[in-house]
Amino acid sequence: MLKLKGAVTLSFVVLIFCSVSIYSQPKLNVRVSANNMLRYGNGRENSVTGDLTKKYFEELADVRLFVNDFFAGVRYEYDDPIEFGKSLKGITRRFIEFKKDDFTVRAGNYYEIFGSGLTLNSFESRPIGWNTEFDGAKVNYKYSFGKKKNVRVEGTLVAGGMDFTDINDTARTEKYSIRAGNFSISPHKYITLGGSYLFTDGKIPTGNITTDIAAELFEGNASLNYKGLALLFSYANKVTISQPNAIFTQSKAPRGDGAYGSLSYTREGFGITVDYKNYRFNVTTPDQRSANDPFKALPFQNAPSCIKVYSSTLLSRFPHNVDFNDEVGWQVDVFYSPTKKLTLNANASLTSRHYDYFDADTTTLTRYERIDRSAFLPSTKNEFSPYWELFFEAEYYVNKDLKTKLGVSRKTNILYSINDPGASDIIRTFTIPLEVQYTFAKVYGVKLNAEFQQAYNSLRAGETNFWSQLTTLSISRSPSIIVSGTAEVTNDEEDPSGKKYWVKGELTYKFTSANTIMLSYGSERGGLQCSSGICRYVNPFNGFRLTLINNFN
Amino acid sequence: MKRIIVFTMFVLMISFTGKNFAQGYDFDLNDLDGNSVKLSELLKKGPVLVQFWATWCVPCKEEMKALNELWGKYKDSGFVFVAVSIDDQKSLSKVKPYIESKSYKFPVLFDTDKNTFSNFGGQDPPFSVFLDRNGSIFKTYSGYIQGDDGKLDSEIKEALKIGKN
Numbered sequence: 001m002l003k004l005k006g007a008v009t010l011s012f013v014v015l016i017f018c019s020v021s022i023y024s025q026p027k028l029n030v031r032v033s034a035n036n037m038l039r040y041g042n043g044r045e046n047s048v049t050g051d052l053t054k055k056y057f058e059e060l061a062d063v064r065l066f067v068n069d070f071f072a073g074v075r076y077e078y079d080d081p082i083e084f085g086k087s088l089k090g091i092t093r094r095f096i097e098f099k100k101d102d103f104t105v106r107a108g109n110y111y112e113i114f115g116s117g118l119t120l121n122s123f124e125s126r127p128i129g130w131n132t133e134f135d136g137a138k139v140n141y142k143y144s145f146g147k148k149k150n151v152r153v154e155g156t157l158v159a160g161g162m163d164f165t166d167i168n169d170t171a172r173t174e175k176y177s178i179r180a181g182n183f184s185i186s187p188h189k190y191i192t193l194g195g196s197y198l199f200t201d202g203k204i205p206t207g208n209i210t211t212d213i214a215a216e217l218f219e220g221n222a223s224l225n226y227k228g229l230a231l232l233f234s235y236a237n238k239v240t241i242s243q244p245n246a247i248f249t250q251s252k253a254p255r256g257d258g259a260y261g262s263l264s265y266t267r268e269g270f271g272i273t274v275d276y277k278n279y280r281f282n283v284t285t286p287d288q289r290s291a292n293d294p295f296k297a298l299p300f301q302n303a304p305s306c307i308k309v310y311s312s313t314l315l316s317r318f319p320h321n322v323d324f325n326d327e328v329g330w331q332v333d334v335f336y337s338p339t340k341k342l343t344l345n346a347n348a349s350l351t352s353r354h355y356d357y358f359d360a361d362t363t364t365l366t367r368y369e370r371i372d373r374s375a376f377l378p379s380t381k382n383e384f385s386p387y388w389e390l391f392f393e394a395e396y397y398v399n400k401d402l403k404t405k406l407g408v409s410r411k412t413n414i415l416y417s418i419n420d421p422g423a424s425d426i427i428r429t430f431t432i433p434l435e436v437q438y439t440f441a442k443v444y445g446v447k448l449n450a451e452f453q454q455a456y457n458s459l460r461a462g463e464t465n466f467w468s469q470l471t472t473l474s475i476s477r478s479p480s481i482i483v484s485g486t487a488e489v490t491n492d493e494e495d496p497s498g499k500k501y502w503v504k505g506e507l508t509y510k511f512t513s514a515n516t517i518m519l520s521y522g523s524e525r526g527g528l529q530c531s532s533g534i535c536r537y538v539n540p541f542n543g544f545r546l547t548l549i550n551n552f553n
Numbered sequence: 554m555k556r557i558i559v560f561t562m563f564v565l566m567i568s569f570t571g572k573n574f575a576q577g578y579d580f581d582l583n584d585l586d587g588n589s590v591k592l593s594e595l596l597k598k599g600p601v602l603v604q605f606w607a608t609w610c611v612p613c614k615e616e617m618k619a620l621n622e623l624w625g626k627y628k629d630s631g632f633v634f635v636a637v638s639i640d641d642q643k644s645l646s647k648v649k650p651y652i653e654s655k656s657y658k659f660p661v662l663f664d665t666d667k668n669t670f671s672n673f674g675g676q677d678p679p680f681s682v683f684l685d686r687n688g689s690i691f692k693t694y695s696g697y698i699q700g701d702d703g704k705l706d707s708e709i710k711e712a713l714k715i716g717k718n
Contacts, residue, residue, distance in 0.1 A: 031578065033690075035674035062674065066578055071672070102581070113666045117642040123667075142581070142589075152589070189587060225587050230649060262646040271650020304642040309609040333647055335654030343654065437699065445699025478700030514693040551674045553682065553693040 031066040036550040041083060043543010046497040046523075054541060056083040062093075071097040073108075084538070085129025086165040093133070102142035110138050112158055114182040114196040116260045118236035119219040121302035122162070127538075129167030132300045134178065136160020152186040164299045168291070174299065175203040190226045195219060196236075204294040211294040212243040217301075233261040238281055240295045254295050256281035258324070260304050269338070275306040275331040277351075278376070282325035285368035286357055286418045289325075297324040306331040308347045308391060312433045313470055313488075314451040319528050320387040320413050326353050329378045329387075341397045352378035352386040357418060368418070382424060385416045393433075405435040426458035445476040455492075466492035482508040488525055497525060497540035514551035520544070578688065580669040582637065582662040585649045590635070590662055596688050599631025600712040604681040605670050606636055608644045608651050612697040613679040617657070619702035624659050627709050637662045639670050639678060683708065686716035 039058040044051045059078040064071065075093030082088075095108025111133055114120040122132040138158045145151050157180070164174045177200060184194030196219040204211045221234035241253045257280055264273040281297035290296075305322045306329050329351030337343045354375035361367035380386050393407035408431070415425040431453040439445045449472040456465050467490065474484035488502045504522030511517065526540035579593045595601045604620060606613035617636055624634040636659060638648045645665060652661050664670055673682050674693070683692040691712050694701075 033674050035676060037676060062671075064672065064674070099579070111666060111668070113642070121642060123641065144589075186587065192587065228653070230646075232646070260642075264646055264650055266650050266653035268656050269654055271647075271652075271654045273646045273650050275646055302642070304645070307643070309644055311609055311611050333650070335647075335650050337654045337656065340656075439699045442703050443700040447699070476698045476700070478698045479704050480698075482698060508696075510696065510698070514695040516695060549676060549695060551676070551693050551695055553674060553690040 034063045034552045036061045038548040040546040046540040069100050085167045086170045104140045106138045115221040116234040118258045118303045119196045119217045122300045134160035134162050156182045177201045192223045194221045206292045213294045215240040228266045230264045235259045271335045273333045277306045278328045279324045314453040343395045345393045347391040350378045350388045352384035356383040387413045401439040403437040407433045428456040430454045443478040447474040480510045516549045518547040600685050601633040602683045604636045607640045608647045610678045616679045616697035635660045637664045
């Protein structure tokens, strides 16, 4: 960590030297921009066991200063208390960046993606309390050469540290220190070849014991982009070496790997994408699977999930939690617009674990062994914890002012229990979302969203089949006001909130084009929320919320 | 709270110190065919409206439809419209199929790591920044409400007048 701090300090010194270039420039171009978000909530969190008072206050301000080739930024955070996740107060982000033509150097906080994210994809998602931001330094350089400058190379070097806290356990923090590089070359306009290397030291806590690890990741990728055809393939290999401790009495060095590929074809009015994933970063026996396992996929590895992302509420209600340690699957997505008024979207996906296991011990003990198979494709058998989905949607513009959208979705998600297959978590849903939108007198809009979902959940003690219905009606006046009301009803006797209906009213007022206040009062059903394949449970809430978003450019 | 007030005051005061283009604002992003596109190059053609969107964002797609019509109306007058996708790795492969299926012809760029988006202060899409010919930010838009295209139409006309010789 000391070396790392030295590197950050050195980077700052380099940037200060670079700043001399400012004086050689005839004109000082200065710009400041800022954005601010304030959130307040006061109400009760509902659960079957009881209601708890829930209050939160969060303030987040980002300020950026641009001076010629320099760019600096600061984030200030305050909470009293935070809605969920780890409380962060004070200056939580600061950086300075120098950018000259195709050269960029930054010292301080940063996010980064290498290739498809198999090696490195750090990001922030506040709704699920996820943040894999690094503190260190990053250098990027692009260069073009050749007769028509058609050969392009790009390289990125990063070094930094990260303290990672998951919303599921805010008292537990994993610490990482990374050094990594990424390089890509496009020898021709249509082809790009690239590679990445990452080394990290990590401290992974399990209870009171910390496991020291060192991990190395290599990644190679290739892409072809010719007219309507695009092909991408990435492969990464990871080795994690642990130091002996009370949990692992001997050093271990398991290997894992992951592959992702996509093929798409497009022509006017039509587009199809086929995605394939094969993530084996930590394929272990069922009794060894743990979020605290030191050999798991690292939190800053975040590969494509190959699962459709929805914006409507009920379609997002029972999401699949992607396991980057052990998952294989594919997805096909098609867009087709036979006329300018009509767009069709179809999606199919299938995902599962790689292997089934059996208990090979003949005594009362348990020793799982896997049943080998060609695990290149997912399986639909329950033993493989499959997830599959079919989705179809048609969007039709009756005229410029009237739009309708109707969809249908069928999903099955199985979390298999090897100890007691009868206790496996099986969820099946059939969902129909409908949207009708009408604009009148040029500035007024009415939008109706109605969703119906039939669900089956094997873990319900009583009735396993139930339905939910959600209706939202919004009325807006451009450019400043949206008023909406949402009502949701279910006949589920075992909803975690202990309720059967939820009603909420919302008011959004834009006092300028980039400054908005949102007020809501009522009850929300809660449930799993996902971002980039990572899902976290959000409690049901009943009360008042205020969000103020400002942007000063 | 005191610090926030001081911070905000600081921001507002300094916002008036300069209106010129700083290189830190510039971006260099790849388009759907892998070509590099720089904001500074686009600004040579005229005022540039940069819309940040994602394939999973419904209001973004509604706004994009409206902006496509406005682009068709004003592109010959120098109005430049670019749609910057902030789709991450999970939905990135669907960007080109979506755009082609809609037969959109404006430039579409990739900002996978969302660095450009956050440099402009974007928090959630749809988020758009309208820069005049001088590279100054003429307008910032957060969110999209049905019927916003009428206001955008008049603001494009206004932006086209700025800095015109």
